[in-house]
Amino acid sequence: xxxxDYFANTDTVHIATTRQNGGEVxxxxxxxxxxxxxxxxxxxxxxxxxxxxxQRAGRAAFVDGSERYPxxxxxxxxxxxxxxxxxxxxxxxxxxxxxxxxxVSSQARAHTMQVTPQ
Numbered sequence: 001x002x003x004x005d006y007f008a009n010t011d012t013v014h015i016a017t018t019r020q021n022g023g024e025v026x027x028x029x030x031x032x033x034x035x036x037x038x039x040x041x042x043x044x045x046x047x048x049x050x051x052x053x054x055q056r057a058g059r060a061a062f063v064d065g066s067e068r069y070p071x072x073x074x075x076x077x078x079x080x081x082x083x084x085x086x087x088x089x090x091x092x093x094x095x096x097x098x099x100x101x102x103x104v105s106s107q108a109r110a111h112t113m114q115v116t117p118q
Contacts, residue, residue, distance in 0.1 A: 001064070003038070003062070003069040003088075003117035004033060006064055006089060007031040007032070007033050007115065008033040008038075008063075010031070010064065011030075011093075012028045012029070012038075013029060013030070013062050014026050014027065014029075014052055014062060014064070015027050015029055015030045015040070015054070015060050015061075015062055015065075016061040016063050016068070017049075017050050017053035017054050017057065017060050017064075018051060018057060018060075019053065020056075022049075025049070025053070026063055027050040027091055029050065030089065032053065032085060032090075032092055033084055033088065034072040034081065034084045034088050035084070037114060037115075038071075038117070039088070039092070040073075040112075040113050041054075041103055041111055041112045042084070042107045043099075043102040043103045043107070043108050044102070045108065045111050051111060054073055054113070058072060058073060059071060059072045059073065060073065062090050062115075069117055070117070071116055071118060072115075072116045073115055073118050074113065074114045074116070075111040075112070075113055075114075076112040076113060076114050081108075082109050082112055085109075085112055086104045086109070090102050090104065
């Protein structure tokens with residue numbers, strides 16, 4: 001499976017971020033792919049520890065069993081793309097409507113990151 005396939009076809013992806021002491025933490029989050037590019041959001045904005053760690057480092061890895069997908073992340077500040085990311089989340093996670101509202105909220109939209117597999 002390629003990294004793009006992982007982001008597109010896996011309901012809950014697992015992001016591995018590094019603590020300041022060097023320890024690794026793996027956190028389950030949601031992801032989408034828009035026009036062949038993966039995106040993730042922090043549904044809780046800057047309050048999420050994984051989000052703060054990835055912002056500090058600018059990189060992370062996604063873990064799928066024994067597979068690791070190293071990535072860099074870049075904050076997204078593009079309304080047109082953010083609208084497409086909203087639509088992708090609504091489509092992919094439609095069955096989880098009670099949690100979906102958090103990931104398409106204005107707070108979450110402000111914490112959208114483009115993921116670039118390395």
